[in-house]
Amino acid sequence: MKESLVIQANNLSKKYRLGTIGMTSLREDLSRWWTRSKNGIPKHGFDQAGIDPTRMINDHEFWALHDLNFEITRGEVVGLIGANGSGKSTLLKILSRITEPSEGKVKVKGKVASLLEVGTGFHPELTGRENVFVNGAILGMTRREVDKKFDEIVDFAGVADFIDTPIKRYSSGMTVRLGFAVAAHLEPDILIVDEVLAVGDLRFQNRCINQMKSIAESGKTVLFVSHQMATVENLCKSAFLLNMGQIIYSGKTSDVIKKYREDMEESANLPISQRMIREGSGKCKLSGIEFRNDQNKVVDSLISGKSATIKLFFDIYEEITAPMSLSLGISNSTHVRIAHLCMKTFGKWILPTSQKSFQVNLSLSKLELNQGKYYVTSFLDDESGQIIDWVTDAFVINVLQSDFYGTGMVPPTSQSIFLMDHSFSF
Amino acid sequence: MQKQSITVLKPSAGWTGFDFAGIWQYRDLLYLLVRRDFLAQYKQTILGPAWFVLQPLFLTVVFTLIFGKFAQIPTEGLPPLLFYNSGLIIWSYFSHCFTGNASVFTANAGIYQKVYYPRLINPLANCVSGLLGFSVQALFFVGYFCVYKIFIPTASHFEMTSAMLTIPLLIPLVASLGLGMGLWMSVLTAKYRDFNQITGFLAQALMYATPIIYPLSEVPEQYRFWASLNPMASVVESFRFALLGKGSFSFHLLCYSTIVAVLLLLSGIYFFKRTERRVVDYL
Numbered sequence: 001m002k003e004s005l006v007i008q009a010n011n012l013s014k015k016y017r018l019g020t021i022g023m024t025s026l027r028e029d030l031s032r033w034w035t036r037s038k039n040g041i042p043k044h045g046f047d048q049a050g051i052d053p054t055r056m057i058n059d060h061e062f063w064a065l066h067d068l069n070f071e072i073t074r075g076e077v078v079g080l081i082g083a084n085g086s087g088k089s090t091l092l093k094i095l096s097r098i099t100e101p102s103e104g105k106v107k108v109k110g111k112v113a114s115l116l117e118v119g120t121g122f123h124p125e126l127t128g129r130e131n132v133f134v135n136g137a138i139l140g141m142t143r144r145e146v147d148k149k150f151d152e153i154v155d156f157a158g159v160a161d162f163i164d165t166p167i168k169r170y171s172s173g174m175t176v177r178l179g180f181a182v183a184a185h186l187e188p189d190i191l192i193v194d195e196v197l198a199v200g201d202l203r204f205q206n207r208c209i210n211q212m213k214s215i216a217e218s219g220k221t222v223l224f225v226s227h228q229m230a231t232v233e234n235l236c237k238s239a240f241l242l243n244m245g246q247i248i249y250s251g252k253t254s255d256v257i258k259k260y261r262e263d264m265e266e267s268a269n270l271p272i273s274q275r276m277i278r279e280g281s282g283k284c285k286l287s288g289i290e291f292r293n294d295q296n297k298v299v300d301s302l303i304s305g306k307s308a309t310i311k312l313f314f315d316i317y318e319e320i321t322a323p324m325s326l327s328l329g330i331s332n333s334t335h336v337r338i339a340h341l342c343m344k345t346f347g348k349w350i351l352p353t354s355q356k357s358f359q360v361n362l363s364l365s366k367l368e369l370n371q372g373k374y375y376v377t378s379f380l381d382d383e384s385g386q387i388i389d390w391v392t393d394a395f396v397i398n399v400l401q402s403d404f405y406g407t408g409m410v411p412p413t414s415q416s417i418f419l420m421d422h423s424f425s426f
Numbered sequence: 427m428q429k430q431s432i433t434v435l436k437p438s439a440g441w442t443g444f445d446f447a448g449i450w451q452y453r454d455l456l457y458l459l460v461r462r463d464f465l466a467q468y469k470q471t472i473l474g475p476a477w478f479v480l481q482p483l484f485l486t487v488v489f490t491l492i493f494g495k496f497a498q499i500p501t502e503g504l505p506p507l508l509f510y511n512s513g514l515i516i517w518s519y520f521s522h523c524f525t526g527n528a529s530v531f532t533a534n535a536g537i538y539q540k541v542y543y544p545r546l547i548n549p550l551a552n553c554v555s556g557l558l559g560f561s562v563q564a565l566f567f568v569g570y571f572c573v574y575k576i577f578i579p580t581a582s583h584f585e586m587t588s589a590m591l592t593i594p595l596l597i598p599l600v601a602s603l604g605l606g607m608g609l610w611m612s613v614l615t616a617k618y619r620d621f622n623q624i625t626g627f628l629a630q631a632l633m634y635a636t637p638i639i640y641p642l643s644e645v646p647e648q649y650r651f652w653a654s655l656n657p658m659a660s661v662v663e664s665f666r667f668a669l670l671g672k673g674s675f676s677f678h679l680l681c682y683s684t685i686v687a688v689l690l691l692l693s694g695i696y697f698f699k700r701t702e703r704r705v706v707d708y709l
Contacts, residue, residue, distance in 0.1 A: 017707075095435070098540070099706045108434075125465070126465055142454045166469070
């Protein structure tokens with residue numbers, strides 16, 4: 001291993017099994033063994049939903065990561081970018097020793113601290129002070145190290161007045177701040193961070209990012225995963241793009257993000273039912289969409305300021321037993337989430353049906369989006385929160401400009417995403 | 427710049443060792459986990475750590491009433507309270523190591539999926555915190571002992587023996603037996619939830635199979651061999667012999683228990699480490 005390198009991966013692969021082998025009940029395993037010995041054919045009822053056939057090893061195993069080779073030099077701040085299920089989390093888990101690779105190896109030089117969650121091991125009955133020590137030790141600090149940084153940690157979290165209160169009395173914001181504060185004061189050689197920044201209020205998030213920045217600037221090696229492209233761009237000089245378990249592109253962050261967006265766009269052009277990058281149990285899947293204009297005619301594009309209906313078609317593959325809820329996340333062309341439409345907010349549920357398919361109509365009384373392309377992520381889960389079908393950027397809404405305000409003029413398109421009714425007076 | 431150690435992460439197979447170095451590196455975590463267990467257990471209780479002593483004492487009283495007074499199981503002429511209490515405190519240490527570790531993987535699943543540290547820290551911390559409770563209870567036993575000696579001289583045909591010297595050896599033996607069985611159980615519960623149900627039952631059944639509510643000498647001759655196969659039997663008997671001078675002290679049986687303990691512990695660690703490597707993938 002060269003002197004300047006801190007991480008070096010060779011032919012790194014990780015395979016996972018489909019379904020829930022392992023955490024089963026003895027009865028299930030015995031009955032499986034029984035049918036197998038009786039029929040002589042191993043039978044796996046696993047759903048391969050959402051996994052690209054090229055990633056399958058056999059009918060019940062797939063490559064979560066396949067044949068990764070990369071090097072990271074000391075002091076580099078690297079972003080990991082990729083769609084859901086591309087293998088980012090698996091890679092982080094291997095690097096932080098939570099799980100072992102199935103093949104190949106990684107050499108890691110120095111002390112690694114991984115921040116895949118804040119406040120790991122917090123005990124609600126213990127005080128903030130006691131939890132800081134336990135959490136610090138779990139993350140690999142010694143008591144002396146925690147002791148030395150204790151005041152800084154408490155100060156950073158802003159919980160000085162509550163430090164001797166059991167954390168079950170903390171607000172969720174305080175708990176998260178305290179958790180991050182401990183982690184932010186680790187002194188590893190390599191820091192691995194997974195999207196934990198998406199917590200706390202905006203002010204705290206900014207402080208977290210600044211802290212990460214100063215860690216990065218102090219010459220530490222940082223590996224950073226986030227869906228927030230702006231944050232990745234802000235923090236990382238270089239990045240890897242992961243797709244279906246492989247690094248398909250690496251280089252300057254801005255180039256990688258560009259490539260990622262192009263890929264996403266390409267994938268958004270595929271028919272929804274054929275989309276491979278999706279998560280969830282797959283009991284039921286989004287199969288198609290249809291846009292209707294204010295005259296209830298099927299159209300390709302919608303017009304700004306007019307009413308519109310979007311029909312979403314779902315196919316049912318397995319019996320649905322619990323009520324389901326659909327939410328749609330709308331992002332602009334630079335993938336910033338701008339709206340979230342959720343059935344639960346209306347107390348509405350899709351009830352179990354014996355039919356093979358169903359449809360959901362989304363009515364917009366006035367389309368308040370400016371001209372442009374908008375990406376819609378479809379998320380279907382059930383009452384218990386189990387994800388059924390989650391397709392990132394499932395479809396694109398193409399919005400055409402119009403005389404939104406009825407003034408005879410078209411509002412400027414480059415100035416805003418949203419349009420809202422308003423008037424001026426003097 | 428200081429020389430940084432290189433860790434190679436690769437698929438491992440077979441015996442990967444005990445990882446003393448890793449555990450030593452995380453010794454502070456072990457200490458803090460013991461402390462956390464202790465604190466968390468008695469937060470928001472009125473009597474607090476007094477429960478350490480009250481719990482076995484209540485059980486002793488119940489045993490004295492049911493097995494001593496009603497069932498009239500002989501206690502080798504010893505005061506029932508001392509007889510049951512001596513057996514119970516050593517047993518509860520075993521039971522703590524066994525049942526407390528049986529669900530290590532499922533109980534810590536959330537942490538194991540997010541942070542790496544040598545997983546054996548958890549079972550070890552559990553054994554140490556059990557030892558803490560045992561020490562306090564043993565101290566109180568000495569108290570009961572003195573009370574009997576001083577205030578009830580008629581009942582004082584019992585005394586501590588030179589076998590006391592073996593107690594520092596009996597304790598690691600109990601810990602190894604409990605830990606070994608606990609590790610085995612943790613591996614099974616990680617794979618099959620069913621075993622969670624079995625742990626409690628198994629611990630109880632083992633307790634009745636161990637001479638705690640009865641002396642080994644009361645076991646009918648033809649069953650005594652089978653009763654001695656329980657590795658805890660000779661340990662409890664020896665412990666009682668050391669403290670009260672009644673019971674049996676068999677060097678051979680203790681050797682047998684030690685062999686069982688070592689085998690259980692080594693195989694337990696082996697399977698624990700094997701499970702530890704895979705468990706996060708299916709927890």
